[in-house]
Amino acid sequence: MTSEKRKNNGHVAELLSGYVDGELTQQQQQRVDVHCADCGQCRNDLVELSALRDNIGKAGFSGFNQDVWREMMNDTTVNTTRGIGWLLLIGGVLIAMGIGVVGFLFGSSTGIGEKLLVSVIYGGLALLFFSVLRQRLIERKTDKYKDVEI
Ligand SMILES: [Zn+2]
Structure with missing residues (x-):
């Protein structure tokens, strides 16, 4: 084992890409396996490379695989993506x-009057936002009970 380790002390960086793509011979694959068991550097490279390949595959950049594209167009995927998009947008x-x-507010160059003004404006915006939201919720509720009440 030790002699083999010494024999393989050259890094396998040039094989990693083929390893991720599954293009290596079994012998080469084994060499990468054995080397990565001992070499943290190449192991990290391999993890990063496969993560990169995964992302590229998912985004459909490489070759625009039809199946991947169809999967992306799938309703659930699109809804999830849209949901995440909204979350990111609103969060941002x-x-x-x-x-x-x-x-x-904490900048020293602004006067107290301006600070108050901005606070009031943002407070107003927040109140408007919440009142609209509340109205929507109430509308939805009354819609539900409309038939019952009439
Ligand atoms: Zn290495």
């Missing part, structure tokens, strides 16, 4: 607004 906007407001 909220964080950006938060940073902006905090920076503005």
Whole structure:
């Protein structure tokens, strides 16, 4: 085992891409397996490379695999993606607004009057947002009970 290790002390970086793609001979595959068992560097490279390949495959950048594309167009996938998209968008906007407001409120160059004004505006926006949201929820509820009440 030790002699084999010494024999294989050259890194297998050039084989990793083929390994991920499953293009290696069994012998080469074994060499990568054996080497990566001992070499953290090549193991990390392999993990990173396979993660990269996975992402590229999912995004459909490489060759635009028909099946992958069809899978992406699948309703569930699209809904999930859209949901995540909205979450990211709203989260990003909220964080950006938060940073902006905090920076503005705690910045030394702004007067107390301006700070108050901005606070009032943002407070108003928040109230409007929540009132619209509340109205939507109430509308949905009354819609549900409309038939019963009439
Ligand atoms: Zn190595």
